[in-house]
Each structure stands twice: as C-alpha cells, then as structure tokens.
Amino acid sequence: MGEKKRKEVSESVFIFGKKNYKFMFIGIACIALGYILMAGGGSDDPNVFNPEIFSFRRIRLAPMLVLLGFGIQIYAILLNPDKK
Template sequence: MGEKKRREEEVGMQEFIFHRKNYKFMLIGIAVIALGFILMAGGGSDDPNVFNPEIYSWRRIRLAPALVLIGFAIEVYAILLNPDSKKEN
C-alpha cells in the first residue's frame, strides 16, 4: 500500500522542464529574432525594371542578420540555463 501512495505522490508532483527564468530568456530571444526579421524587411522596388540600392543598406546586410544570430544564441542559453544550480540550501 505504501508504494502505491508514493507513486501517486510522484505523479502529482510533476514539474515543468524549464523554470520561469528559462521562459523569460526564451521570450527575450524570440523578441530579438523578430526584431531582426523586421529590420531585414523592405528595400525592394515596386517596378521590377528599376533597381533600388536600398536593399543593400547596412541595416539589412549587417545589423538584422546579427540580431537574428544573437537571438538564436539567447535561445540556446535559455535552453541550457539551469536556474537550480545557483540555489543555496
């Protein structure tokens, strides 16, 4: 009987894989990635016969892809972060 009760307690005490701190960093990473894609948008031309050099601006070539990569790095950090490791007993 004692073993059955212990199993029921273990099932009832299931925890999430990630903690609140992990989810905060994940949301920050998603926001940075979205900002990078927003900055990458535009610069095209309405007329296909007219070339618009704005497509090669510094913002679209350097800044936006860097923000996307930084966002992915934040996501990796958020997944690997272990908030329990810094708790003191």
C-alpha cells in the first residue's frame, strides 16, 4: 500500500517548460554564431601581418553576440514557465 502511494507522488515533473527551452536554444545559437564570427583572420605566413584580426566583426560584433547569448540563457533559466 505504501509503495503504491509513493509511486503516485513521485511523478516526473520537468523543471523548465517549452518556453524556457525555446529561449535556451536561441541563446545557444547566439553564442555559437558569436564564436563563429570571432574565428579566423589569421595569416598563412607567420612573417606577414594580417590586420583583418582587428576588424569590427571580431572586436565588437562577435563578443556582443556572445554576451547577448549568455544574457538570453540567464533569462531562459529565470523565466517562470507556469506564468501565462
């Protein structure tokens, strides 16, 4: 009798809702895009300097996308899924 009652009480409940996971995937995509934009810019020849490493995309845009992605992740974790 007690075992049956315990099984009824221990239903699996998800901590996050569908909305939380949607925002988490958006945040992960933002972070991944930021890291992709940050990549590259090196030179094949180590004796030749490539000023492309200091472009707007790598210095400003990509880090801001990564920070925005982390902000979205925090929002997704703190979002109340039960609130309508």
